[in-house]
Amino acid sequence: MNIYESIYCVQMNDYYEMKHLIQYYRPMVTEIWADIFARKTSTILCEKEEFYRHADLLLYHCIFEFRLDRVMTFSSFYRRCLKNKAYDILRDCMRKQYQTSISLDQKIREDVSSYYGDIKLKDELEVHDIVMDQLMWEYTKNKILNVFGEEYVHVIDLRMEGYTLKYIANELDLTCSKVDFMFKKVKKWITTIDS
Structure with a gap:
């Protein structure tokens, strides 16, 4: 499969090609989901189907953000963006689950803990x-x-x-x-x- 041809088609509003790109990248998406959400924890904070939805939307955005004047391939670009997105989702889930207080520099926290202790993210x-x-x-x-x-x-x-x-x-x-x-x-x- 020539992914650059498919990317060009999507950029020219041929959205049928999105289906092929999604299928092409699904193994990579599954691997990243497993690494970040399944293998390193006993509690899965983001279900696979939900992560697929995030990944598909991100793929669409990456198609229009990718620049050919960079040496990085589209697959590398998408992988990097997807990992960043996965860590954002993980951080967001952990914030909601544990209601972490705002983290400040250690010296500042010691000085003003009474002011910031009750603030929740x-x-x-x-x-x-x-x-x-x-x-x-x-x-x-x-x-x-x-x-x-x-x-x-x-x-x-x-x-x-x-x-x-x-x-x-x-x-x-x-x-x-x-x-x-x-x-x-x-x-x-x-x-x-x-x-």
Whole structure:
């Protein structure tokens, strides 16, 4: 089966091809469901049929989000997106099941536990996670800028968008080895940030 031909057909509103793509990826979807929801726990937090519905909807979105100018294949792209979705579902189920309190930095929690102890996570507070992730990334990016310079920030930005080191090297007019060195340098530095 030529999946790229099927993807093109779906993009051209031939939705009959969706059925073929769903069947083609069903073994991979089942494998991810089993790894995340069945093998590692005695309580299944997301039933297989429910996960299939999430996976099918995600497949449709991935078809329109996938960019051919990346070296990653569509199957790799879909697998990565599906795993992220599975972990999101798992986290959401665990929040609902255990009503976890908002997790704060240890020092802050000790200082202000009386203020935050009664706050429970709800679906509406998922926006909080997104905002906090974005703020944390902006903070980290500013530190990279201050420590290494703007070129390093460009390398990290492009890498996080899924571009290969070769593409980044061509884009920034650098050698592949230089980009690899820059990326590894920042990656090593990030493990020691604020420690």
